[in-house]
Amino acid sequence: MWLGLQAITNYRTTSPACDGDGSLPDALNNFYARFDRQNDVAARKSTPPPNDQVLCLTTAEVRKTLRRVNPRKAAGPDNIPGRVLRECAEQLADVLTDIFNISLSSAVVPTCFKATTIVPMPKKSSVSCLNDYRPVALTPTIMKCFERLVMRHIKTLLPPSLDPLQFAYRHNRSTDDAISTALHLALTHLDKKDTHVRMLYIDFSSAFNTIIPQQLIGKLSLLGLNTSLCNWILDFLTGRPQSVRIGNCTSSTTTLSTGAPQGCVLSPLLFTLLTHDCVATHSSNHIIKFADDTTVVGLISKNDESAYREEVQRLTDWCKDNNLSLNVDKTKEMVVDFRRTRGDHSPLSINGSSVEIVDSTKFLGVHLEKDLGWSLNTSFLHKKAQQRLFFLRRLRKAQLPPPILTTFYRGTIESILSGCITAWFGNCAISDRKTLQRIVGTAEKIIGVSLPSIKDIYTTRCIRKATSIVADWTHPSHTLFTLLPSGKRYRSIRAHTSRLCNSFFPQAILLLNKKGLD
Numbered sequence: 147m148w149l150g151l152q153a154i155t156n157y158r159t160t161s162p163a164c165d166g167d168g169s170l171p172d173a174l175n176n177f178y179a180r181f182d183r184q185n186d187v188a189a190r191k192s193t194p195p196p197n198d199q200v201l202c203l204t205t206a207e208v209r210k211t212l213r214r215v216n217p218r219k220a221a222g223p224d225n226i227p228g229r230v231l232r233e234c235a236e237q238l239a240d241v242l243t244d245i246f247n248i249s250l251s252s253a254v255v256p257t258c259f260k261a262t263t264i265v266p267m268p269k270k271s272s273v274s275c276l277n278d279y280r281p282v283a284l285t286p287t288i289m290k291c292f293e294r295l296v297m298r299h300i301k302t303l304l305p306p307s308l309d310p311l312q313f314a315y316r317h318n319r320s321t322d323d324a325i326s327t328a329l330h331l332a333l334t335h336l337d338k339k340d341t342h343v344r345m346l347y348i349d350f351s352s353a354f355n356t357i358i359p360q361q362l363i364g365k366l367s368l369l370g371l372n373t374s375l376c377n378w379i380l381d382f383l384t385g386r387p388q389s390v391r392i393g394n395c396t397s398s399t400t401t402l403s404t405g406a407p408q409g410c411v412l413s414p415l416l417f418t419l420l421t422h423d424c425v426a427t428h429s430s431n432h433i434i435k436f437a438d439d440t441t442v443v444g445l446i447s448k449n450d451e452s453a454y455r456e457e458v459q460r461l462t463d464w465c466k467d468n469n470l471s472l473n474v475d476k477t478k479e480m481v482v483d484f485r486r487t488r489g490d491h492s493p494l495s496i497n498g499s500s501v502e503i504v505d506s507t508k509f510l511g512v513h514l515e516k517d518l519g520w521s522l523n524t525s526f527l528h529k530k531a532q533q534r535l536f537f538l539r540r541l542r543k544a545q546l547p548p549p550i551l552t553t554f555y556r557g558t559i560e561s562i563l564s565g566c567i568t569a570w571f572g573n574c575a576i577s578d579r580k581t582l583q584r585i586v587g588t589a590e591k592i593i594g595v596s597l598p599s600i601k602d603i604y605t606t607r608c609i610r611k612a613t614s615i616v617a618d619w620t621h622p623s624h625t626l627f628t629l630l631p632s633g634k635r636y637r638s639i640r641a642h643t644s645r646l647c648n649s650f651f652p653q654a655i656l657l658l659n660k661k662g663l664d
Contacts (some may be wrong), residue, residue, distance in 0.1 A: 152577065154540055154541055154544045156540075161233055170392060170395070171389075171390040171391065171392050171395050171396060171397035172390070172398060173398070174264070174266055174276055174279060174281075174390045174392075174398040175264070175362075175388065175389060175390040175397040175398070175400055177276040177277075177483035178264060178281050178355065178388070178390070178398070179388065179400045179402055181352065181355050181356050181404050181405055182400075182402045182403060182404040182405070184404075185358055185403065185404040185469075187358050187360045187361070188360070189359050189360050189380055189383075189384045189403060190360070191253060191377040191380055191381070192376070192377065193373070194372070194373040194374045194377070195373065198372050198373050198374050199372060199374075199537050200250055200251050200374045200375075201249055201250050201296070201299055201374070201375060202250070202251075202328075203241055203243055203246050203247055203250070203295055203338060204243070205239050205243045207295055207459050208239045208242050208243045208246065208291070208295065208413050208504060209235050209236065209239035211232075211291045211294055212231050212232060212235035212238060212239060212242070212306070213232060213235045214232075214292060215229075215231050215232040215235075215290075215291065216228055216368060217229035217232055217285060217286065220284055221284075221287065222262075222263065222277040222284045222285045222286035222287055222289070222290075223258075223261040223262065223263045223284065223285075223286060223389075224258060224261070224286045224288070225239075225262050225621055226286065226287060226288065227287075228287045231287055231288065231291070233528075240393060242288065242291075246292050246295070249292075249378070250296075250374070250375075250378055251374075253374060253377035253378045253380075253381055254381055255289075255378065255381050255382045257385065258286070259286055259288065259289040259292065260285075260289070260382065260386045260387065261285070261286065261386070261387045261388075262284065262285050262386060262387070262388045262389075262407045262409070263283070263284045263388075263389055263391050263396075264281045264282065264283055264284075264388060264389070264390045264391070265282045265283075265284060265390075265391055265392075266279035266280065266281055266282070266392065267279065267280045267282055268280070268633065270338065270366050271436050273587045279547070281408055282408070282409060283407040283408050283409030283410065284409060285407060285409055285410055289410075290410075290411050290628060290635075292332070293410060293411035293412045294411050294660065296375075296378075296412065297411055297412055297415055299375075300415065301415075302369065303369070303370050303371075304369060304419075306620040307620060308369075308422055309418070309421075309422040309425070309435075310620070310621075310622040311327070311432065311433060311434050311435060311622060312418050312421070312422065312435045312436075313327075313434070313436045314414065314418060314435070314436045314437035314439075315414045315415055315418060315434065315437070316418075317618075318614050318615075318621060319621075320438060321510040321511055321566055322566045322567075322568050322569050322611060323611075323621075323623070324434055324435075324436045324510055325509065325512060325566055325569040325570075326508055326568060326569045326623070326649075326650040326651065327434060327622060327623060328345070328432075328434045328441060328443055328509075328516070329569060329649060329650070330444060330623070330626075330649060330650070331432055331443050331445065331447070332345070332482060332518070332650050333518070333643075333645055333646040333649050334646060335445040335447075336484060336643070336645070336646075337641060337642050337643055337646050338447070340447060340448050340449075340451070340485065341445070341446065341447050341484060341485075342446050342449075342481065342483035342484075342485065342488075343443065343444065343445055343446065343481070343482040343483075344443075344444040344446060344451070344454055344479060344480075344481050344482075344491070345441060345443050345444070345480045345481075345482065345514075346441065346442040346443070346444070346458060346477070346478075346479045346494065346501070347439075347440075347460075347477065347478045347479070347480070347507055347509060347592060348440040348442070348472065348477050349472070349473040349477045349478075350438050350440070350465075350470055350471060350472065350473065351411075351471040351472075351473045352405075352471070353417065353438035354405055354406050354407075354408050354413055354417055354438070355404070355405035355406075355408075355468060356404070356405060356415065356469050356470055356471060356582070357383070357404065357405050357406050357416070357420060357469070358468075358469050359379075359380050359383040359384055359403065359404070360380070361420070361468060361469065362379075362383070362416060362419070363376045363380050363421050364380065365419060365420060365422070365423070366379065366419060368443060369419065369422070379412075379416070381519055382412070383403070383416075384403040385401055386401065386402045386403070386407070387399050387400070387401055388400050388401070388402050388407075395561075395573065414437060417625075418437065419433075420468065421435065421438075421440075421468075423464075424440070424461065424464055424468075426442075426457055427457065427460060428453040428454075428456070428457055430444065430446070430447075430453050430454070431443065431444050431445070431453060431454060431457040432445075432490065433461070436510055439509075439510060440461075441509065442454075442457060442458060442461065444457065449489060455494065458494055458496070462496055462497065464535060470623075472496060472497065473516060474496050474497060474499040474501060475499075476500075477494065477496065477501055478501065478502055478503075478504045478507050479494060479501045479502070479503050479504070480503070480504055480505070480506070480514065481503060481516060482516055482517075482518060484517075485515075491503065498552070506522055510566070511565060511566060512565070512566050512569065512570055515525055518573065518645060519573070519575070520570045520573060520574045520575070520578060521575065521578055522571055524574065524575075524578035524581055524582060525563055527563055527565070527582060528581050528582060528585065530562050531559050531562050531563055531582075531585045532585065534558045534559045534562065535559065535585070535589065535592070537554070537558070538551065538554060538555060538558075538559065538589060538592050538593070539592055541554060542592050542593070548593050548594055548595050551592070551593045552595060552597070553594055555589050555593060555597065559585065559589060560597075560598075560603070563582055563600060563603075564603045564604075566598075567600075567603060567604050567607055567652050568604065568608050568611050568654075569650055571600070571604040572604075572648040572649055572650060572653045573645060573648045573649060579600060579601070582600050583599060583600050586598075586599060586600060605657060608653060608654045608657050609657050609658065609661060611650075611652065611654065612627065612654035612655070612657065613658070615654075616626060616658075616663045623651065626639065626651050626655075627655065627658075634662055635659045635662060636655045636659055637655075638652065638655055638656070638659075639651060639652040639655060
């Protein structure tokens, strides 16, 4: 079906061109391996104590994981298709269980399991330097299954309250939660007199590639992972063969012992565990994280910014200690100040360079403005959705039936209009809401069926999100939903401004109370 849609809409994907002599793959491979040459920390395994319990996987666990392999995913360097592993799960389960358990007991990962093939994809239409290529890593599907089993075990060892403001790769967390939490902290503070908020959006340079395995292992030990598992993770991150492939051109192989491949199942979890101790030390500051997207929210009263500036300095020192490179040129700051008499806000200085203060920025996929309005975000969504309507018209012209057109609309247009909708729709201007609703109306005319309105999508998503937060006591916003003595309604959040009143959490409580009365 997807191939048919590509043919009808004349859809074309962009891919990098390879030089005739194959110089680009080798140049990219050397570029991606640049952090390995800077790492002088030797990776040394520790001797496990006599009572150390080694993780032992069962055949049933391995079989279940193999059966869940997505057959449409690309094969790794071993060229074993996922479909083979899925269809032959019953026959392969026993032998793979033995291999996995031998690997865990000896704390050695087979080199062929660690091999990585990088397929670079352009970040933008015009490429000017090697950094404009995004390294998409292909790893063996067998190793992905192995990593999922280990990851499931690691998560059982971690405390539920670990790093509550890390919203990536965790159950019942999403970009909606991160954005809503940051906005609620800011709006609640701005509801008071003589206050303003400074929000620092930090950009790291190749965060995953700078991980030093030995430093990571030290933190994992403190979190309660036993020595055998730490040794296995250390071996998993070191001695990894890597090559770059562009079309039919493949680079020479480089062996890396720094970083974690952006494509491995374990890499995101390991990065979040590396940064779990990067937390605010002052009650007026909050560090919101979504993987490597880090935002410092400084709640400032009476123009006293000392705690905020000290927090930024501590964060800078933490990055140096953990081998994370701050890209000051791409790091931006936004000042939200609604006071009538505003003083000049002097910029921050990080590593001797001033951080640019901007009027708007892109935060986890949504466009934030310093007045916390959503006109810029609406314009972006409207433009992107309009481009997708062209493909919908082409499909309609090809006489595809309404059910397929509806599926295409929901996957390519409605998904854009409703992205993080719980965080921004409540404070969206009426004119902006009408602009987005016109897209829905146009799609209805093209398809010939009735479609959910933007308002209905927002209401449904709000209730669903609020219900999931209420049921999850580990969620950082769970305490905002407190029942009244009657036990039937939730306590409303007091708000002096419409900005706070119309934001997600107050509106979610109102919708839950209304739903309870109905």
